[in-house]
Amino acid sequence: MRTVLTLLIALLLPLMAVGAWAQTTGEETPVPDNGLVSDNPLTEVDYPYEYVNAEAEFRCTWPGGCGKLRRLSKAVDPDADPFTTVLVHNVFCDQDGKKGDGCSVTTVFNKLAADGGIAGPAEVLEYVENQLEEFKVTVVDQTPIRKVMDNDRLIEGLDIKARDTAGEGEVWIRGLLSNGDIYILAAWKAGGGLWDDPEYQDFFSSFLPGTE
Numbered sequence: 001m002r003t004v005l006t007l008l009i010a011l012l013l014p015l016m017a018v019g020a021w022a023q024t025t026g027e028e029t030p031v032p033d034n035g036l037v038s039d040n041p042l043t044e045v046d047y048p049y050e051y052v053n054a055e056a057e058f059r060c061t062w063p064g065g066c067g068k069l070r071r072l073s074k075a076v077d078p079d080a081d082p083f084t085t086v087l088v089h090n091v092f093c094d095q096d097g098k099k100g101d102g103c104s105v106t107t108v109f110n111k112l113a114a115d116g117g118i119a120g121p122a123e124v125l126e127y128v129e130n131q132l133e134e135f136k137v138t139v140v141d142q143t144p145i146r147k148v149m150d151n152d153r154l155i156e157g158l159d160i161k162a163r164d165t166a167g168e169g170e171v172w173i174r175g176l177l178s179n180g181d182i183y184i185l186a187a188w189k190a191g192g193g194l195w196d197d198p199e200y201q202d203f204f205s206s207f208l209p210g211t212e
Contacts, residue, residue: 048199052211056089056107058183061206063103063199066093086110100169100190103203108182118180124157127184128175135171135188137162145176153178155209161195168192172200178209 045067052059055073062069069091076086092104108127111119132139141161148154157176163169169190176183185207187200194200 048202050206053089053091053105054211056091056105057109057181057210058105058107059206059208059211060105060185061202062093063095063197063203065096065101066103068097069093084110101188103185103187103200105207106184106186108184111180111182119177119182121156121177124175124177124182124184127182128158128160128173131173131184131186132160132162132171135162135169136164137169137171138165145174149208153210157183159204164190170194172204174204174207176207176209181209183207183209 046064048061048064049067050059050061051069070093072090074088076088087109089107089109090104091106093102095101095103106127108119108123111123113120113123139160139162143159145155145157145159147156155176155178157174160171160173160175162171162173164171167190169188170192172185172187172194174183174185176185185204187194187203189197189200
């Protein structure tokens with residue numbers, strides 16, 4: 001898998017989508033009203049806090065100002081077998097209520113590769129590219145990720161840092177693959193300073209698939 005990831009990184013590097021700073025990940029407009037629910041009763045939290053989502057199967061530390069989380073869960077084919085249909089869970093926040101600052105975690109379960117096998121690097125890359133297209137940014141740095149957890153669970157993926165070519169905005173996207181499950185972390189700051197922000201660094205470094 002490491003060889004495949006290396007090839008995908010080489011393909012991704014030239015990707016450039018130039019345009020105005022986009023805030024689509026943090027906007028409510030793409031999310032159906034009936035799918036938008038409060039995931040945390042806290043509305044004003046100016047300090048980072050640990051969070052566990054059993055449904056989406058992840059844990060992380062959210063930055064301060066992200067006490068009010070929004071959540072959307074959907075099945076790609078609601079009429080299909082719930083154990084085999086693709087399930088997408090998205091949890092996100094607008095930091096301090098600002099549309100231009102925030103972060104999100106998206107998990108994708110039961111996604112299959114083109115050959116019918118479990119999801120692989122190509123499927124992770126698809127979701128990462130979709131995020132980049134939404135923000136309309138230029139990739140400035142990318143790093144492969146490979147980590148073996150204490151329970152021998154392998155996590156592999158790609159870390160992307162991108163910048164708005166028309167302004168100061170910065171985007172950080174991390175696509176991960178573990179046991180066929182896909183996790184996409186994203187963070188954005190319209191005013192820049194994202195990559196050096198210790199709270200966002202902790203958001204990415206604290207993330208773990210699973211709830212134990």
